[in-house]
Amino acid sequence: MADKKKKKRLSKVFDYLKYEDPFAKGVSFCAGCPLERLVRFVPQVMGNDIVITGTPSCSAPVLLGQNGKSWHKLSYYGTLMTGAASNATGLARYYKRAGIDGTVVCFNGDGTAADIGFGNLSGAAERNEPFVYICYDNEGYMNTGIQKSSTTPFGAKTTTTPVGSNERGKNLRRKNLGLLLAMHKIPYAATATLSNLEDFAKKLLKAKEISKKGFCFLHIFSPCPTGWGMPTDTGIEVCRKAVQTNYFPLWEAENGKFSFTKEVKKPKPIKEYVKLVKKFSHLTEEEIEVLQKDVDYEYAVLKQLSLLDQECPLPD
Amino acid sequence: MNMNSEKSELKVITGNGAAAISAVLCRPDVVAAYPITPQTEIIEKLSHYHATGRLDAEMVTVDGENSAMNTVTAASAAGARVFTATSSWGLVFMYDAVLAASGARAPVVMVNVNRETPGIIAVSAGQQDMISIRDCGWIFLIAEDSQEILDLVIMAYRLAEDYDIQVPVMVHYDGFYLSYMAERVEVPSQKSVDDFLAVLKTQPERTKLVPGQKLGCGAHGILEGYVELRHKHCAAMERAKDKFEEISLDFEKQFNRSYGGQIEEYRLDDAEIVLVASGSMCGTIKTVIDEQREKGLKIGLLRIRMFRPFPSEKIIKALKGKKCAGVVDRSICFGFKPGPMCVELKSFSRELGDLKILSFIDGIANTDITKINVEKMISMTIAGAKGENVPEVTWISYDKDLKEC
């Protein structure tokens, strides 16, 4: 056995992991949280000279240090949820002026990106500020204990959209954050997730390059095992299923030109995805159908956009 | 504004115009601009200077005041010299970021054009915006006229960015009265301002957020670590008092203009009764004092120029032995009967000996503090000095007993 040398057939993803993981090995993300893979992945691909900004959220206990010490070797700026994109603006503008190299990565959850910090995110996008905004979307306010956000999908059970005799989880539909940002006509908008790491890595590198000139937005689907009611080993599987059902299609829009980076030939019914996650366990067939229709609609919009033969680049 | 001239120029400009020119003279790297009455002219002027090449800075036309403060704070942490301006509700909308700026010890300089604030919409002067955020950990300076606005902004950079201080500074002045009023202002040469600020370059570099340097700004302060940072901040606030005296003297040497330091003492030496006030009303008060002095009344003015840190030691020294002081507030301290500055002054009344302290609330929401109003304050202060029965608190222009309302 020991003599039998096996030939390595490493995944191509390893080719993108060019830089050291700057984080300590022991950090306080819940076991199995895809967000932990995500925060380590970003500098592994983009390099350790990024400046990352973090806000109170699931990532704050790790991104922001404590009493003079840090959990990682990156330069970071700890900021408020209300002004995350504006803080990144200040950093990026000054680095630009002073001729200091380095990519500013504004790293936030959906609570900051889609809700409390949406105004200044939109402002930074409109002004085409030179940095990368990454929203890890776990579809709720997870760090405060799983409350509904505007990206929480229809039917999902959270602590502010509970299931009881009068309520059936969230009775509203989710906001499509990626599309909203793309409609700011920014140079680069894309979605990505943890099951498709090569796709994700390519998008990170593209964003790093394009952000020298303007605003890049990456919308990352990042399930929350603790808050969604998933076994800790299913994080990647749930990401994969979200892509396969078109619940979270992988696309990019460069200078307004939309394209799918992973076209799902035969999308699976949303039921396949829903059954993996306890937050949907109360849903009836009819309710699942509402979710299916929402997914179908969003996909149809994207499909039409991907067929457009037009771009909207900024003049140089 | 002639940027190349080595001489100062005399101009007739508004308070807002003075603030804008002063900001340009200090060569900020990043400026965040968002309008609000009565501050708007500042950012219009700055945008104009930027468009015409006189202001060489990253100009960020932000989406709101909250973004303005967040933008300049982070830029400051990265090493930039920054400027922004606001007023009233704008100050309130950036409140969390104002706290974050001082928490980060970012040497931000901001102009706040005082305007009424809480609850009732009022497009009028008052210091209530400043009072509403007085415990935000910033240094507060208050100007009396357009010249002082210009001068204080320059001094503010020296103070905020001083290595021993590193605390953000807010320069306050009365909206409407000063913001829009044009008066004679001596605009110093670019070279003289550069020279005045050059001292900062000789100091050790403050910590800056640079990519790849393994430093982070915004760490959690936990238990004793948090206490340690708060204590350091308080120590810096204390140091700021003497530092401002030093800077004021340096300023006088360089520009030949003096206002005093933390406080201005106007005809105070032999005064028996004193008015304590701040901002534009002091112009009127000084006029009335001059008239009363002609009549032989021993009266003076103590003008508060630095409101945070509160110049307790200076005030004690200046007021000790006086008979009666009337503190004029252009704002309200909800839940206390006296005005806010009076409440603060009373916190060390024991050290002021037998001084009788009266509170006058006046000038709220652009109700002018006229000479007649000041004369009324003075006669009440005289009565107080004589030991007559004078109400502790008087709303000068609205003299109703609180119990009757």
Added chain:
Amino acid sequence: MSEKIYFNFQGPWSDAATELLCSDTGSWRTERPVLDEEKCILCGFCAMYCPIQCIEMKGQFFHSDLNFCKGCGVCARECPKKAISMVPEGEFK
């Protein structure tokens, strides 16, 4: 109150030039990944998806650093050859 200085700065800055903060996340684990080397094809999916990034090539095979492995089981689930099984910690006492 102790005399210890936590921040070498005026403000809330942290310095990662020396040692990093680190938690004993290995103690969270109730199950540990065990590799069947026979089945392993060295695709590296376990190391690629491991949230902690504590799976590294040691010798000929990928192995978890049990000082930090939280026992989430992502490696076992994502292994295309089902070469990793999660075994209760109790069995190793």
